[in-house]
Amino acid sequence: MRYGAKLWFYNNRFTKAVISGMKNVSSFALLFGVISLLYSLPLFATHNRAGEISFVSAPLPGQPYRYIFTVTTYTKISGGGASNADRDTLDVSFGDGTAGKAPRINGGGNGVPIGNNIKYNIYQITHSYPAPFNYVVSMQDPNRIDEIINIQLGNSVDVPFYIEDTIFFRDPQFFGFNSSPILLQPPIDFANVGYTFVHNPNAFDPDGDSLHFELIPPKQDPFNDVPLYQSPTEIQPGPNNNLSLNPVTGELIWNSPQRAGIYNIAILITEFRNGIKMGTMVRDMQIIVEDKPNRPPVIPPINDTCIIVGETLQFNITATDADVPAQQITLTGYGGPFEAAVSPAQLIATSGLGFASGTF
Numbered sequence: 001m002r003y004g005a006k007l008w009f010y011n012n013r014f015t016k017a018v019i020s021g022m023k024n025v026s027s028f029a030l031l032f033g034v035i036s037l038l039y040s041l042p043l044f045a046t047h048n049r050a051g052e053i054s055f056v057s058a059p060l061p062g063q064p065y066r067y068i069f070t071v072t073t074y075t076k077i078s079g080g081g082a083s084n085a086d087r088d089t090l091d092v093s094f095g096d097g098t099a100g101k102a103p104r105i106n107g108g109g110n111g112v113p114i115g116n117n118i119k120y121n122i123y124q125i126t127h128s129y130p131a132p133f134n135y136v137v138s139m140q141d142p143n144r145i146d147e148i149i150n151i152q153l154g155n156s157v158d159v160p161f162y163i164e165d166t167i168f169f170r171d172p173q174f175f176g177f178n179s180s181p182i183l184l185q186p187p188i189d190f191a192n193v194g195y196t197f198v199h200n201p202n203a204f205d206p207d208g209d210s211l212h213f214e215l216i217p218p219k220q221d222p223f224n225d226v227p228l229y230q231s232p233t234e235i236q237p238g239p240n241n242n243l244s245l246n247p248v249t250g251e252l253i254w255n256s257p258q259r260a261g262i263y264n265i266a267i268l269i270t271e272f273r274n275g276i277k278m279g280t281m282v283r284d285m286q287i288i289v290e291d292k293p294n295r296p297p298v299i300p301p302i303n304d305t306c307i308i309v310g311e312t313l314q315f316n317i318t319a320t321d322a323d324v325p326a327q328q329i330t331l332t333g334y335g336g337p338f339e340a341a342v343s344p345a346q347l348i349a350t351s352g353l354g355f356a357s358g359t360f
Contacts, residue, residue: 047075047076047085047086047143047145048073048075048076048141048143048144048145048161049073049074049075049076049118049144049145049188049286050073050074050186050187050188050264050283050284050285050286051071051072051073051074051161051163051187051283051284052071052072052163052183052187052281052282052283052284053069053070053071053072053092053137053138053139053163053164053165053180053281053282054069054070054072054165054180054181054182054183054281055067055068055069055070055137055165055167055179055180055279056068056070056179056180057177057178057179058126059177060128063128064172065128065129065130065131065132065169066126066127066128066129067126067127067128067129067167068124068125068126069092069094069102069124069125069126069127069137070122070123070124071090071092071102071122071123071124071125071139071163072120072121072122072123073090073121073123073141073161074118074119074120074121074186074187074188074286075111075118075119075121076117076118076119076145077113077117077118077119078117085143086111086119087104087121087123087141088103088104088109089101089102089103089104089123090102090104090123090139090141091139091140091141092123092125092137092138092139093136093137093138093139093140094127094129094135094137095135095136095137095138095167096129096130096133096135098127100125100127101125102123102124102125103123103124103125104121104122104123105122105123105124106120106121106122107120107121116288118188120186132169133169134166134167134168134169135166135167135169136164136165136166136222137164137165137166137167138162138163138164138165138222139162139163139164140160140161140162140220140221141160141161141162142158142160142161143156143157143158143159143160143161144156144157144159144160144161144226144264145157145262147261147262148262148263148264148286149235149259149261149262149263150229150230150231150232150234150235150263150264151218151226151227151228151229151230151264152226152227152228153228154261156226156264159220159226159227160220160221161220161284162218162219162220162221162222162284163219163282163283163284164219164222164282165180165279165280165281165282166279166280167279168277168278168279170273170276170278175273175274175276175278176207178207178209178271178273178278178279179206179207180271180279180281181203181204181205181206181209181211181269181271181281182203182204182205182206182339183201183202183203183204183269183281183283184201184202184203184204184334184335184338184339185199185200185201185202185334187201187283187284187285187286188285188286188287188288189285189286189287189288190287190288190289190290191254191257191287191288191289191290192257192289192290192291192292192294192295192296193256193257193258193259193260193289193290193291194256194257194258195256195257195295195296196253196254196255196256197252197253197254197255197256197257197287197289198251198252198253198254199251199252199285199287200249200250200251200252201213201250201267201269201283201285202250202334202335203250203269204335204336204339205271206339207271207273207278209271209272209273209278210271210272210273211250211269211270211271211272212247212248212269212270212272213245213246213247213248213249213250213267213268213269214245214247214267214268214269214270215231215243215245215265215266215267215268216266216267216268216282217229217266218264218265218266218284219266219282219284226264231243231265232254232257232263232265232287235258235259235261235263236258236259238258240255240256240258241255241256241257241258242254242255243255245267250267250269252265252267254287257287257289259289260289260290260291261289262286262287262288262289263286263287263288263289264284264285264286264287265284265285265287266282266283266284266285267282267283267285268280268281268282269281269282269283293323294323294327295321295322295323296321297319297320297321297329297356298319298320298321298322299317299318299319300318302315302317313360314359314360315359315360316357316358316359316360317331317347317349317357317358317359317360318355318356318357318358319331319355319356319357320354320355321354321355322354323354326353326354327353327354328351328352328353329351329352329353329354329355329356330349330351330356331347331349331350331351331356331357331358332347332349333345333347333349333358333360345360346360347359347360
């Protein structure tokens with residue numbers, strides 16, 4: 001089964017009808033440090049699917065500008081091994097003229113296979129900046145997987161995988177320090193030809209900053225987009241092939257894929273605090289479109305609800321699937337309420353054939 005019924009919780013709200021205000025933003029010049037290290041591109045190293053960089057401010061005495069960086073990647077399992085494409089470490093450029101090797105920390109240092117020929121990898125490294133400035137933190141690795149049909153006409157195997165974040169240092173007396181958003185929904189998802197595809201990165205900002213979402217082409221290095229990039233709407237274009245991204249909620253709607261295959265897109269997420277830009281994050285995402293007689297589950301709409309602090313909110317969720325024979329449905333929840341340090345939310349759910357239910 002490819003589809004799961006996903007109940008998304010946006011920050012501290014929990015419906016797809018969330019509307020979040022965004023402050024006016026002033027334009028200003030950006031000064032960047034040294035951006036990235038470039039690598040040779042061996043054609044045999046083919047494994048990168050998707051990923052992003054996140055960061056947490058972690059000051060220590062004498063190190064006020066100390067950060068912990070986490071690089072999350074999703075890779076193809078076959079294509080590693082003898083080709084040395086599977087990485088125990090990744091090179092991270094900190095944007096101040098220095099770089100470091102981030103070790104893989106999950107799965108005992110080996111990463112975690114999650115099915116469908118996909119491995120989930122977490123790399124982490126700590127760095128202290130010498131002074132406040134605007135820095136671009138980046139990671140470039142050869143190469144992407146082959147046959148991404150909207151990159152270089154499907155010849156994507158020799159195209160580097162590149163992701164970056166920016167840190168804009170503001171006066172901590174007025175703005176404090178900044179940590180990046182946490183993206184709770186994985187950047188790999190499955191769609192089906194002819195059916196509307198809906199995805200949300202489920203961005204949760206621990207600092208409570210306002211977030212703005214924008215579609216951009218994936219990049220191959222600090223200065224260049226991937227070659228011959230096509231929006232998914234350009235693959236068999238027509239009135240039934242439309243792609244949109246809600247700039248406030250981050251909800252991506254593709255209505256609808258017309259051709260089976262592997263697609264990559266990128267999402268630029270910008271943080272604002274009191275109308276001032278605090279940082280950016282780029283997520284490189286992969287959508288695997290299949291052409292099968294398989295429809296996604298249906299979740300009835302959930303009403304937006306306001307309650308008073310200290311009160312308990314409880315409601316039921318159901319998901320149904322009309323395909324025959326009945327398929328197993330798993331109902332899961334992600335989002336800010338589950339990440340709260342005090343009184344985190346719970347979703348108690350049961351799985352079943354053609355039907356699943358849960359209580360939030």
